[in-house]
Amino acid sequence: MRESFHRELESLDHEIVRMGALVEQSTQMATTALIECDKELAQKVRDGDDEIDAVFLDIEKRSLTLLAQQAPVAGDLRLIVAILRVVNDLERSGDLAYNIAKLAQLEDFCQPELKAVRSLVAELGHAAAKLMGAAIDAWAAKDDQMAAGIALQDDVLDNLHAKLIERLVDLRGEESLASAIRLAMVGRYLERIGDHAVNLSERVRYFVTGDEEHLG
């Protein structure tokens, strides 16, 4: 019997869900800070990244300890492998939300001519946070069917991102150029968060099915 080992594994599993919730929240908050020009909220996102990083380090360290000391196999092994992969996706997503918050502090995107663009960024940010939330729900439920739907939802995010770039290309005036470049970066960050959510859903499918095709 390996009760303490399984308790620790369960605790790590829950920590992933907690970390995912933090990332989902950061993504939503960073987007809001940007479109509402709320520098204080942006600072909260930046401060919050320390907690995400701390959870990342803690999960990674504890997972390595379990690998070294408990020699996990079968479903336990797949879960730890999935945790070690997912924790990177979440940490990177946290960094991307941090970058958005940093841009929100650096520049005011509240000019009237950016109104339509802001609305697209809001939509994109909301979709990215929602996708991350859905991926975390699939993780918590260990539901490969739920996870399989995430990649399809990511198409919505990709389309919004493409639309945002089109809109930014259409902007005229020298003043808007720097803003357009920065907002293109924001769009890219949010689109990348969506990709990390898709990665996360792939890990869920690997854990549940054991099929290596979902390892990539």
Added chain:
Amino acid sequence: MSPETLPVDANSERTGVTPLAAVAARDDSEISQGLAEKPVFAVRDLSVHYGKSIALKGVTMDIRPRRITAIIGPSGCGKSTLIRCFNRMNELIPGAQVSGEILYHGEDIYASGVDPVVVRRHIGMVFQRPNPFPKSIYDNVAFGAKINGYRGDMDELVERSLRRAALWDEVKGKLKKSALDLSGGQQQRLCIARAIAVEPDVILMDEPASALDPIATTRIEDLMQELKQEYSIIIVTHNMQQAARVSDETAFLYTEVDAETSARWGILVEFGDTGQIFTKPRDKRTEDYVSGRFG
């Protein structure tokens, strides 16, 4: 493999039975030519009774040549009973009855007329506790060959067997010393050398490292990897990590219990590639056992 052809039994009722040695030798050459890989053992619906109680029920599996096959499972699931079927060791237990078939290179080793002594010459065994004879190191290795009337160069055979068992360098200067003076790990490798000296085709190992320290265990495990180049190995082990480390294929046995009579017997739950068994077992009972959720 010995090229000699051994008679099965002078009183054999069966006709046209190919003697075991010839069968084994034939398959050996086929394997070396890279022809279709046939199983060393084809086990078909094997059951074992001890008196009226059943110990093992309906096992069907193929043991592939030049592989290490591990048999794992909780205590009392029939692991040792199963491995002892492969060289008819169970017959030494009064009341033991074997039904079903074990085909060794296509020949039923339980067919009437097959001499169990011949079977055991082809299918050697190493036990849990090293059991060297109270004789010299040299005599331990030469023992089986002498009994079999070996006419070749005995010194050469002893050296070759000790080298294969990765023991030569440690004992070459003291071959006439008592085997009982060796350490436990050395004694176990001596037993492996003794088994190898009669040129078997298969080596059965019943928890060969469970009485050894970790370093001696590692040496036995390394040795198994060397030996599988020439022999097919079947190992029973309680140590799941050992099964995961050393074996190519793993059989998981489990105990079934009759709710009414409380009778217990072993069944084969899952048999497959060791990587698969330890990463994505198909059966929930295998998953629970290998991940330590019971047993």
